[in-house]
Amino acid sequence: MTEIISTLHEFFQFSFVRYAFIVGLLIALCSSLLGVTLVLKRFSFIGDGLSHVAFGAMSVAAVTSLTNQNLIVLPVTLISAILLLRTGQNTRIKGDAAVAMISVGALAIGYMLMNIFPTSGNISADVCSTLFGSFSILALKPSDVRLCVIMSIIVIGTFIFFYNKIFAVTFDESFAKATGVKAELYNTLIAVITALIIVLAMNLVGSLLISALIIFPALSAMRLFRSFRSVIICSAVVSVVCAAAGILLSILVSTPVGSTIVVADLAVFLVFSLISKAVRRSVK
Amino acid sequence: MSIQIACKNVSLGYEGSIVTEDLSFSVSSGDYLYILGENGSGKSTLVKALLGLKPQISGEITRGEGVAAGQIGYLPQQTVVQRDFPASVREIVLSGCLSKSGLRPFYTAAERASANAAMERLGITGLAKRCYRELSGGQQQRVLLARALCAAGKILLLDEPVTGLDPKAQVDLYEMIGKLNSEGVTIIMVSHDVGAAMRYASHILHIGSHKQLFFGTAEDYAKSSVGRTFIASEEAENDD
Numbered sequence: 001m002t003e004i005i006s007t008l009h010e011f012f013q014f015s016f017v018r019y020a021f022i023v024g025l026l027i028a029l030c031s032s033l034l035g036v037t038l039v040l041k042r043f044s045f046i047g048d049g050l051s052h053v054a055f056g057a058m059s060v061a062a063v064t065s066l067t068n069q070n071l072i073v074l075p076v077t078l079i080s081a082i083l084l085l086r087t088g089q090n091t092r093i094k095g096d097a098a099v100a101m102i103s104v105g106a107l108a109i110g111y112m113l114m115n116i117f118p119t120s121g122n123i124s125a126d127v128c129s130t131l132f133g134s135f136s137i138l139a140l141k142p143s144d145v146r147l148c149v150i151m152s153i154i155v156i157g158t159f160i161f162f163y164n165k166i167f168a169v170t171f172d173e174s175f176a177k178a179t180g181v182k183a184e185l186y187n188t189l190i191a192v193i194t195a196l197i198i199v200l201a202m203n204l205v206g207s208l209l210i211s212a213l214i215i216f217p218a219l220s221a222m223r224l225f226r227s228f229r230s231v232i233i234c235s236a237v238v239s240v241v242c243a244a245a246g247i248l249l250s251i252l253v254s255t256p257v258g259s260t261i262v263v264a265d266l267a268v269f270l271v272f273s274l275i276s277k278a279v280r281r282s283v284k
Numbered sequence: 285m286s287i288q289i290a291c292k293n294v295s296l297g298y299e300g301s302i303v304t305e306d307l308s309f310s311v312s313s314g315d316y317l318y319i320l321g322e323n324g325s326g327k328s329t330l331v332k333a334l335l336g337l338k339p340q341i342s343g344e345i346t347r348g349e350g351v352a353a354g355q356i357g358y359l360p361q362q363t364v365v366q367r368d369f370p371a372s373v374r375e376i377v378l379s380g381c382l383s384k385s386g387l388r389p390f391y392t393a394a395e396r397a398s399a400n401a402a403m404e405r406l407g408i409t410g411l412a413k414r415c416y417r418e419l420s421g422g423q424q425q426r427v428l429l430a431r432a433l434c435a436a437g438k439i440l441l442l443d444e445p446v447t448g449l450d451p452k453a454q455v456d457l458y459e460m461i462g463k464l465n466s467e468g469v470t471i472i473m474v475s476h477d478v479g480a481a482m483r484y485a486s487h488i489l490h491i492g493s494h495k496q497l498f499f500g501t502a503e504d505y506a507k508s509s510v511g512r513t514f515i516a517s518e519e520a521e522n523d524d
Contacts, residue, residue, distance in 0.1 A: 162389065164378075167379060171376065172366065174363075175360050179354055227370065249380070
């Protein structure tokens with residue numbers, strides 16, 4: 001035990017480890033807050049879809065050798081998020097199909113561009129690292145950390161400020177509209193902060209695993225808790241704890257950061273499911 | 285008795301296609317209006333127009349004081365999302381107060397008190413901390429009624445509220461709505477249950493495909509040829 005602590009202590013001497021820790025926890029917190037809403041609105045896969053869009057945009061940025069990738073990635077993802085979430089209700093292509101279509105389309109275009117205009121010798125390593133996050137989280141610059149902190153504050157602040165509205169719009173959009181709540185506006189707001197989180201989270205777990213950060217804490221919390229507020233709080237706690245455990249574990253046993261976090265989330269989900277089954281049985 | 289909503293020669297529909305036209309009727313305070321009609325006769329379009337979510341193609345809808353768009357308590361049909369939604373009864377009832385709160389991010393003490401009063405009125409105070417998805421269908425509808433009362437105390441618009449409830453719960457809900465009506469709340473009920481309409485309604489609006497078939501008091505409806513045919517056909521269906 002003391003050995004583990006001293007190893008961790010040693011690692012935390014490095015600024016890149018501290019950066020990764022801060023960014024990881026913030027992103028986990030943000031994604032879990034929105035996750036509850038997205039899961040309940042039946043948009044669990046929006047994380048997947050949007051992150052593939054971000055992947056496509058990223059490869060465009062790489063090909064045109066833009067130094068600041070976020071200049072392209074952020075706006076493209078934002079626009080896709082708004083289009084997806086707003087047209088979800090009354091379009092010819094239904095929500096899940098639209099998400100799937102945009103997701104695989106962007107993935108294909110991104111991969112194709114990276115192959116036609118290779119920027120580095122090892123394409124499959126490039127692709128693999130954008131898809132699975134790999135170790136780019138351990139190569140964060142102070143400016144990245146600053147950006148992440150600012151974005152997280154915006155996301156968390158918006159969520160708290162509009163908490164009641166987000167609840168009303170998620171629970172019953174037609175009632176909210178009928179009583180004069182601007183449901184469209186809040187849906188767009190949810191879309192915008194979802195896109196922000198996804199662009200941020202791509203560094204952490206990569207675009208294939210983002211859905212896990214969004215849905216696992218929410219699903220785990222819904223197993224055990226019964227009011228919206230307690231589900232949100234539990235989901236946030238679970239997500240932060242799993243992210244912390246995942247990052248520490250990945251340092252200790254040198255596993256990939258992203259997938260370790262996701263495995264931790266999965267483990268918590270299984271434990272919570274078992275507890276909820278046991279509780280239900282004892283009630284009966 | 286003051287007129288709360290009056291429709292004059294109103295036509296409704298979507299771009300290029302008219303769903304129903306020439307509707308003329310009015311609702312006064314304390315009325316219990318049933319809007320009857322087959323599926324596809326434009327009931328839900330009319331609901332949207334009454335709520336102010338959809339402009340009419342032609343004609344005029346006038347609204348009295350306190351019943352502007354956004355001030356009608358609405359009980360929508362249940363959605364799939366709600367069936368497994370983790371939310372406490374109190375959270376849902378409170379969300380009815382939201383329309384009055386503007387940009388304010390939290391509820392005031394007055395709003396909390398009005399939510400408590402609404403729960404008291406519907407006899408669900410004991411359920412306040414329970415989870416919505418674990419309640420029976422009838423209890424869920426009471427919760428949504430309490431929420432509608434928080435949003436608007438003067439007039440409620442209910443869209444097929446008894447669908448999916450067992451007969452006992454249906455009767456309970458009708459009794460509850462009747463009680464609210466006798467306390468002075470105007471009720472507009474969209475339904476195809478003509479039997480309940482004859483029992484509870486003070487006025488009836490019957491819309492057929494594309495046009496208004498009847499508007500008047502419930503007694504007149506029972507005597508009218510439209511009413512007699514519809515009542516007979518529904519009874520025959522129920523006997524099957």
